[in-house]
Amino acid sequence: MSDAFNRLAPFIQEYIYAHNWTELRAVQIAACKVIFDTDAHLLIAAATAAGKTEAAFLPVLTQLYENPANTIGALYIGPIKALINDQFERLNDLLKSADIPVYHWHGDVAQSRKNQLLKNPQGILQITPESLESLLINRNSELMRLFGDLRFIIIDEIHAFIGSERGCQIICQLQRLTKLTQTQPRRIGLSATLGDYSLAEDWLRSGTEKPVITPKIDAGKRQVKLAVEHFYLKNEIDESEVTAYEKYIFNLSKSRKCLIFANNRTQTESIISSFRQIAREQALPDIYHVHHGSISASLRQAAENAMREPNNPAVTAATLTLELGIDIGHLERVIQLESPLSVASFLQRLGRTGRRGAAADMRFICAENEPLSEASLPEQIPWQLLQCIAIIQLYLEERWIEPIKPIQYPLSLLYHQTMSILAATGELSPATLAKQVLSLPPFAAISQEDLKLILRYLIDIDHIHRTEQGKLIIGLAGEKIVGKFQFYAVFPDNPEYVVKQAATEIGSIVTPPPVGNQFALAGRTWEVLDVDFRKKSVSVKQVDGKATIYWRGGSGTIHTRVLQRMRQVLLEDIEYSYLQDKAQLCLEKSRQIVQNSGLDKQNILQLEKGKCCIFPWMGTVAYRTLERLLNSFCRESLEINSISGVSPYYFTIKLAKDKFKYLRQEIVLLCEQRISPEDLVSASEAPEIQKYDEFIPHPLLRKAFAKDYLDILELKQQVAKW
DNA sequence: GACCTGCTGCGGGCTG
Numbered sequence: 001m002s003d004a005f006n007r008l009a010p011f012i013q014e015y016i017y018a019h020n021w022t023e024l025r026a027v028q029i030a031a032c033k034v035i036f037d038t039d040a041h042l043l044i045a046a047a048t049a050a051g052k053t054e055a056a057f058l059p060v061l062t063q064l065y066e067n068p069a070n071t072i073g074a075l076y077i078g079p080i081k082a083l084i085n086d087q088f089e090r091l092n093d094l095l096k097s098a099d100i101p102v103y104h105w106h107g108d109v110a111q112s113r114k115n116q117l118l119k120n121p122q123g124i125l126q127i128t129p130e131s132l133e134s135l136l137i138n139r140n141s142e143l144m145r146l147f148g149d150l151r152f153i154i155i156d157e158i159h160a161f162i163g164s165e166r167g168c169q170i171i172c173q174l175q176r177l178t179k180l181t182q183t184q185p186r187r188i189g190l191s192a193t194l195g196d197y198s199l200a201e202d203w204l205r206s207g208t209e210k211p212v213i214t215p216k217i218d219a220g221k222r223q224v225k226l227a228v229e230h231f232y233l234k235n236e237i238d239e240s241e242v243t244a245y246e247k248y249i250f251n252l253s254k255s256r257k258c259l260i261f262a263n264n265r266t267q268t269e270s271i272i273s274s275f276r277q278i279a280r281e282q283a284l285p286d287i288y289h290v291h292h293g294s295i296s297a298s299l300r301q302a303a304e305n306a307m308r309e310p311n312n313p314a315v316t317a318a319t320l321t322l323e324l325g326i327d328i329g330h331l332e333r334v335i336q337l338e339s340p341l342s343v344a345s346f347l348q349r350l351g352r353t354g355r356r357g358a359a360a361d362m363r364f365i366c367a368e369n370e371p372l373s374e375a376s377l378p379e380q381i382p383w384q385l386l387q388c389i390a391i392i393q394l395y396l397e398e399r400w401i402e403p404i405k406p407i408q409y410p411l412s413l414l415y416h417q418t419m420s421i422l423a424a425t426g427e428l429s430p431a432t433l434a435k436q437v438l439s440l441p442p443f444a445a446i447s448q449e450d451l452k453l454i455l456r457y458l459i460d461i462d463h464i465h466r467t468e469q470g471k472l473i474i475g476l477a478g479e480k481i482v483g484k485f486q487f488y489a490v491f492p493d494n495p496e497y498v499v500k501q502a503a504t505e506i507g508s509i510v511t512p513p514p515v516g517n518q519f520a521l522a523g524r525t526w527e528v529l530d531v532d533f534r535k536k537s538v539s540v541k542q543v544d545g546k547a548t549i550y551w552r553g554g555s556g557t558i559h560t561r562v563l564q565r566m567r568q569v570l571l572e573d574i575e576y577s578y579l580q581d582k583a584q585l586c587l588e589k590s591r592q593i594v595q596n597s598g599l600d601k602q603n604i605l606q607l608e609k610g611k612c613c614i615f616p617w618m619g620t621v622a623y624r625t626l627e628r629l630l631n632s633f634c635r636e637s638l639e640i641n642s643i644s645g646v647s648p649y650y651f652t653i654k655l656a657k658d659k660f661k662y663l664r665q666e667i668v669l670l671c672e673q674r675i676s677p678e679d680l681v682s683a684s685e686a687p688e689i690q691k692y693d694e695f696i697p698h699p700l701l702r703k704a705f706a707k708d709y710l711d712i713l714e715l716k717q718q719v720a721k722w
Numbered sequence: 723g724a725c726c727t728g729c730t731g732c733g734g735g736c737t738g
Contacts (some may be wrong), residue, residue, distance in 0.1 A: 080727055107729050130728040138730075166727070264724060293726060307729090320725050341724080489728045557723085620723090689723085 004032035009065040011098040013059055022088045028055040030215035031188075034709070035059035040188040041204055043214040045194045047209035047222070047351065053087060053156065056188045060152045061124075064100055069122070071145065073100075073153040074183075076126040077170060079160045081106045082304075082326050086125050087156070088137050090126060100124065101544060104676055105131050129170050130488040133420065136176060136490075140424040142700060143180050150177075150185045153206070157324055158189040159344060163404035164201045165490045165690060168442035171206045172417050175440050184208060189423055191343040192351055195401030203406065206441035224350070226392060230385050230583035244491045245367050246274045252363055253264075253315045254284075257307065259328070260317040261349050262337045265292045268317035271337065272523030275315065290523045290571035291318035294496060296505040317523070323348045339388035341558060343401050346391050365383045366583070377605065378613050378650040382586050383566075387558070389576060389587070390565035403560045408445045408706035412690030414454065416490050417443075420472065420505035422464065427471040430455065444528070445707075457697045481695075492614055492691040498537045499526065512538045518545075558648055559618035560714060567617045570594045603722050604664050607652075610641075612660050614651040622714040626667075628680040633670055638663060646663045664722065671719045677706035 005013065005024055016024075027046040034042045036059055040052055044052050064073045074676055078084045089103040095102055095622040101123035105114055107130075118139075119127065127135075153174060155654030161700040178184060189204040189212075231245040236558065249271065262268045272288045279286055296324075300321070304426065306314040308329040313353035323329065323345065334353045354360030366384040394400045418437050422428065428436070434451055437443060443451075458464040463478030474482055496508035500522055507521050512531045526540035570591055579587065591685075594600050599615060606612045616626055630643055630651070638657035655663070679686075686698040687705040 109732085128728060133728095160727080164727095321727090325724090345725095409735065485730045486728085488730085491727065493728080500733095624723095 003283070004029040004036075007032065007036055007353060008058055009060065009062040011065070011096070012062060012094070014097065015094055024058075025051045025055070027217050028052060028058060028227055031055035032059045034213045034215060035063065035186075036189075038213060039186070039210065041189075041201075041208070043189045043194075043197065043201055043204055043212050045191055045197060045200070045214055046217045047192055050192075050217070052190045052192070053090070055548060056154050056190060056664045057091065060154070060188070061095070061098070061100060064151065065098060068100075069149040069151055070148040071121050072117075072123065072125045072147055073150065074124045074149070074613050075132075075150060075590075076124060076152065076154045076156065077129060077132065078126065078156045078451065079128070079166075080324060080326075081108055083156065083324055084128065086326055088126055091126070095124075095305040101124070101419060107131070108202055114201070119145075120144070129166055129173065132173050133169070133488040137420055137424045139348070143177065146589070147177060147184070149179050150183060152188060153190045156190050158200060158204070159191045159193050159404065159670035160324065161454070162200060163406060165407065165410050167203065168407060168410045168413050169314070169416070169490050170694065171203070171442055172413070172440045174422070175207045179439075184338065186210065187212075193401055194404075195344065197404050199406070212261045220646065223354065224526065225361045226364070226578040227362075227579040227580055228364040228366065228385070228388055228392070228578050228583045230382065230584075230586045231367045233367050235369055241280055242274055245365070246271065247278065247364055249335060249337075250275055250278050251335070254364075255313045256315070256332045257313055257330065258315045258333045258335060259307070259331055259352055260315065260320060260335045260337065261322075261340075262317060262319060265294060265319055267337050268292055269520045269523060272315075272317045285621070287312070287314050288345045288523055289314065289316040290521075291316050291321050293321060294320065294509065295522055297468075297505040298505065299507065305387075307331070320345070320348075328352065330358070333363065336362065336364045336388075336414065338366055339384045340366070340391055342395050342562070343391050346395065346399065357701060358531045364392075376652070377593070377599070378615070378646070378652065380593055381570075381590055381649070383646070383649050384596055385583060386566040386569050389561060389579075390562050390571050392578070393569070393576070394565055395671065400561065407442070407479050409700075410442050410690075410698045411454075411700060411704050412448060412692040413452075413490055414443055415458075415695050416694040417488075418454070418458070418489075419463065419478060419482050422472065422474050422478075427473045428468065429470065430456045430466075430472055433472055453697055453700060458695065462694070463695060490691060491541055497531070500537055501542065502539075502540050506540070509538070518543060536574060544629075557620045560617075560622055562720065563619055563648060567615075571600055606660050608659045610660075611652065611654050612663065614645075614653065614663075616648070616651070616718065618648060618715065621711045622718060623713060625677075625680065625710045625715045626719075627651070628710065629667070629670060629675070630684075632680055634663075634666055638666060667684050667721060668722065671716045675712060677710045677712050678703070680710055680712075681706050 002024055027044060027050045031042060033043055034040060046052055046056055060074050084104050084106055092590065103117040104126040106128045161170060187204050189200065192199045197214050201214060205212050217680045233245060236679055260271060269291050272290050275288050276286060289306060291300050291303045304314045307316055334349055336349060349363050350360055353362060366388055368382050368384055369473055371380045417440060421436055437444065438451060461477055462475035465473050465475035468472060481487060496510050497512045498508050499506045509519065509521065513519050513528055515528050515530060517528055525543050527543045528538055529541055530539045597605060599605060603615050604612060616623055634640055636711045638659040641654040643651055645651035645655050683700055683701045687701055688694050693701055
């Protein structure tokens with residue numbers, strides 16, 4: 001046993017013996033070194049199942065054991081309740097024989113448990129950002145008693161936080177908390193899928209003086225089995241007919257423990273509904289589950305339990321709800337429908353299979369509508385298949401993962417934190433409030449003038465009230481927002497109708513169909529018996545057959561490097577060993593199409609007189625920027641009739657017959673000129689995207705949109721290659 | 723824009 005082992009607290013050493021761990025993992029040894037020998041923050045970036053949470057907790061618990069804190073000693077922040085419950089069980093197990101209490105705190109935890117912590121603030125607290133916000137607001141005067149001697153802050157799955165307002169919210173909370181306690185707890189961030197460590201380190205360190213150490217962990221050779229297959233779907237299909245595509249996936253998962261990932265809820269519903277039909281026809285047992293955001297907690301739990309059950313086969317179709325680190329036991333195979341949206345998501349999903357030594361087994365099944373005989377050039381390109389290959393290659397060749405860029409103008413969060421600070425403290429002078437808000441690291445790019453504009457506006461609409469003494473307090477309109485319990489979350493809640501079969505909750509839907517109509521949920525078909533619009537509930541009965549499904553699908557945000565690699569897939573003469581027969585054929589055919597059309601040499605092609613197509617090979621943000629450039633500056637000069645396209649793959653443009661030859665030159669010239677992002681946002685726009693954007697003055701929203709949702713620099717860099 | 727994630731404090735009625 002290693003030196004690190006010898007330095008662990010005795011109860012931890014005993015635990016390790018009792019569980020027959022033969023050695024500490026590399027990541028655990030590295031984490032011990034940093035925690036024991038330095039005073040730095042720690043970023044643990046290691047593959048899934050490498051024992052990251054133990055790596056964080058073993059040395060932290062040792063230090064708390066040797067030198068107990070007078071208050072809560074370590075704070076663990078996790079993105080979802082299920083993960084916190086999971087970690088709570090594991091930590092309880094580890095701490096059984098130690099004198100360190102562990103508490104979990106989120107919306108589902110009983111008030112009595114919370115009261116125990118408030119009475120005896122010691123040990124470890126595991127919490128969500130939303131519950132932490134409620135503590136900051138409602139227990140402001142007790143924070144010193146609770147957290148005055150806090151030593152460590154552990155943040156799990158940080159890739160799920162960085163780059164979102166929820167991640168910025170955490171940084172604000174830590175800043176507010178430690179400013180009050182006048183301490184500098186050490187931070188430990190955990191993630192398996194980080195592309196750019198320095199960006200993650202910057203995020204973790206925000207607002208503190210300590211450096212971050214990210215130990216280099218030798219990942220070791222992991223056996224990975226990948227296969228990609230491709231299907232063309234017929235355009236006019238009989239809904240009730242099971243297709244070859246569905247049969248193929250059915251057989252891949254048959255009698256196995258298998259997780260099927262899709263990019264939207266509709267696909268999870270559709271595939272499980274088909275599987276049940278096939279299973280019925282073949283007299284096979286129903287081992288099928290659906291897991292997504294609109295499935296009730298109890299049905300999700302049932303799916304998780306079935307997957308954890310060691311011996312019986314079970315198949316669950318899920319969206320990213322099963323991507324995070326909840327333990328779902330040993331899986332034999334992961335199937336991905338269509339292409340993943342990012343390398344990060346691919347790795348997160350791959351990490352669900354092949355735990356504990358076994359080879360990871362992941363199958364990709366791309367499906368595209370069969371191009372009609374009159375299909376245009378861009379419609380003949382198998383975009384899903386290309387994206388799938390590109391993402392796999394970026395990982396295999398370079399171990400590249402998308403870097404996560406910080407938000408520059410998190411204005412909705414600025415409103416939230418301003419109101420939260422006011423609610424917590426009662427009243428503040430304008431200068432003090434401004435100083436406190438602007439000292440929060442996520443608002444580094446916000447100027448005094450910007451904030452002044454926002455505060456004046458909030459006073460105008462009575463979210464903030466100025467007292468006769470010139471102090472600021474929450475106004476009447478603001479009270480209505482802050483007083484709601486939904487205030488604690490910085491993302492909006494989408495109120496949906498609860499679907500009930502008698503007393504059993506199935507899940508929820510956005511818009512209930514009329515009484516007598518049918519819809520699909522949890523892989524089954526339901527008929528509406530009654531809709532209660534006041535209680536927002538739908539009562540249903542189960543029926544046979546397949547019904548249309550309600551959610552829409554989309555393409556998400558894709559990085560420019562993925563598009564660039566897709567282009568290379570079309571141009572290079574390489575065979576990828578994981579391509580199955582139909583995928584191989586499909587790729588060969590599209591490489592041929594590219595050569596015949598000249599797409600290998602140009603980005604803009606004329607389809608017919610007065611109609612052309614642009615292939616920008618840029619990610620979603622640069623594509624959006626180009627779309628605005630075309631609309632704002634090219635419509636008149638090139639007599640453009642219409643611009644349409646499939647983001648971020650191509651644009652189809654109808655323009656005056658003689659103008660095609662000027663199109664490329666026009667775009668290149670525009671990009672060489674001094675165009676600023678602000679030129680691409682019109683003075684009449686009010687891009688309200690985040691939860692509290694509606695309370696932000698429109699000129700600021702436009703500025704934020706230009707900074708965070710457009711990227712002129714990247715557009716210029718890409719166009720320069722044309 | 724897809725996909726997700728989260729949530730207080732109370733009062734009333736029931737059980738042991």
